[in-house]
Amino acid sequence: MFKQRKHKTFKYKSRFSEDGDSVDTQEDKKEFVSKWRRESIKSDTKIKGGMSMRFLILALVLLLICMYLLEKRYM
Template sequence: MFKQRKHRTFNYQARFSKENQTDSSLDNETKTKDFISKWRDSRGKRSKAKGAMPIKTLILVLVLLLICMYLLEKKYI
């Protein structure tokens, strides 16, 4: 009843830790840097995708819809 719970322990080993790196890691590192630079270049060239509707417009439509529902309910009751 009064036993303290122990923290869970895991035998986690990082896949890319510095201890596990070999000489081929230098080649991988240059490939990674090259990929990152290409990705940043291509990311800047794309135009920003437009969202569906701004939040203010959605709120306005919702309020108008609620007003219309209220008026129609009062008219037919």
């Protein structure tokens, strides 16, 4: 009875893409993925040396307790 609205569709085409070089783009994608994996492995090794958040919070709480006890003792 009532005409239902259809979803809007768009025919998007990137202005930088070229349809004729599909083989080259596949090789570029493979090269990009391999480079990304190498960089992600490098960044993972850098993070392992840092302190955990749990340790930092525990150290802060202990510092606050020590400050409170020292203030109470000497005042």
